[in-house]
Amino acid sequence: MPPVVRSAVGVLDRVAPELVARGALRLWCTPARPKDRAAIPGGTTFRTGTIVGQVWGDGPTVYLVHGWGGHRGQLRSLVEPLVGAGLRVVAYDAPAHGDSGPGALGGRRTTLPEMSTALDTVIAEHGPARAVVGHSMGAAASALAVLDGTPTERLVMVTPLADPTTYIEGFAHTLGFSERTRHRFEVRMQVLADRRLADLDIPLRAANTRRTLPATLVLSDRDDKEADHADGARIARAWPEAELVLSDGLGHRRILRDEETIKRIVAHVS
Numbered sequence: 001m002p003p004v005v006r007s008a009v010g011v012l013d014r015v016a017p018e019l020v021a022r023g024a025l026r027l028w029c030t031p032a033r034p035k036d037r038a039a040i041p042g043g044t045t046f047r048t049g050t051i052v053g054q055v056w057g058d059g060p061t062v063y064l065v066h067g068w069g070g071h072r073g074q075l076r077s078l079v080e081p082l083v084g085a086g087l088r089v090v091a092y093d094a095p096a097h098g099d100s101g102p103g104a105l106g107g108r109r110t111t112l113p114e115m116s117t118a119l120d121t122v123i124a125e126h127g128p129a130r131a132v133v134g135h136s137m138g139a140a141a142s143a144l145a146v147l148d149g150t151p152t153e154r155l156v157m158v159t160p161l162a163d164p165t166t167y168i169e170g171f172a173h174t175l176g177f178s179e180r181t182r183h184r185f186e187v188r189m190q191v192l193a194d195r196r197l198a199d200l201d202i203p204l205r206a207a208n209t210r211r212t213l214p215a216t217l218v219l220s221d222r223d224d225k226e227a228d229h230a231d232g233a234r235i236a237r238a239w240p241e242a243e244l245v246l247s248d249g250l251g252h253r254r255i256l257r258d259e260e261t262i263k264r265i266v267a268h269v270s
Contacts, residue, residue, distance in 0.1 A: 050101030053092025067136025
């Protein structure tokens with residue numbers, strides 16, 4: 001964040017905290033647009049409402065869910081190995097991402113709960129899930145969907161965020177607004193999500209659920225600069241029968257192209 005912007009936010013924060021909270025929430029809900037948004041080669045393109053995606057292969061269906069500010073093309077390395085294992089693969093762009101249209105907020109804005117609901121929408125169109133593979137915020141969205149009742153036999157979380165609201169502190173520091181404004185921001189977020197922020201805490205939800213949860217593989221990397229690798233460990237401890245695999249040197253995105261990681265994912269879902 002440029003110092004001049006942070007300074008301006010600091011000044012405005014002292015006289016109009018509600019205005020800052022409102023603007024901060026709009027920014028929080030606006031994913032960055034990646035430069036490379038190339039679709040994955042092959043497959044059949046579909047549109048479900050405003051959601052755009054692709055389908056490959058035949059067999060039990062595996063859904064691929066990208067992260068915040070991402071697109072389905074970031075998961076392209078998984079398609080061929082999964083299809084080769086006799087699985088049908090569905091990958092799509094979340095609301096306000098990639099080729100998909102806006103969500104309920106309009107423009108290029110969306111929320112984690114809306115990303116979670118989008119998975120349900122796509123599953124309703126393309127059939128029961130043998131497995132769901134989510135990356136980063138997409139892993140969090142997938143986990144929340146499962147905790148809310150979305151059925152799947154298997155779940156894979158790659159570099160997941162355990163509780164996205166814990167990243168608010170860093171966001172507030174980057175923008176330079178006060179604790180008073182942060183509280184207003186969190187209240188607005190809760191109203192927008194139409195649920196308590198505690199409901200977005202995946203380990204807390206997993207530890208207290210009465211649902212039978214699917215066998216889950218959690219993959220995190222110690223050199224991840226975007227998601228704390230401890231989040232993966234926290235989820236795995238709380239999630240019944242979860243397997244945690246920690247790697248080194250792959251970071252937040254290269255892990256998706258790692259040959260050993262891909263083999264683990266295919267083995268787990270097939």
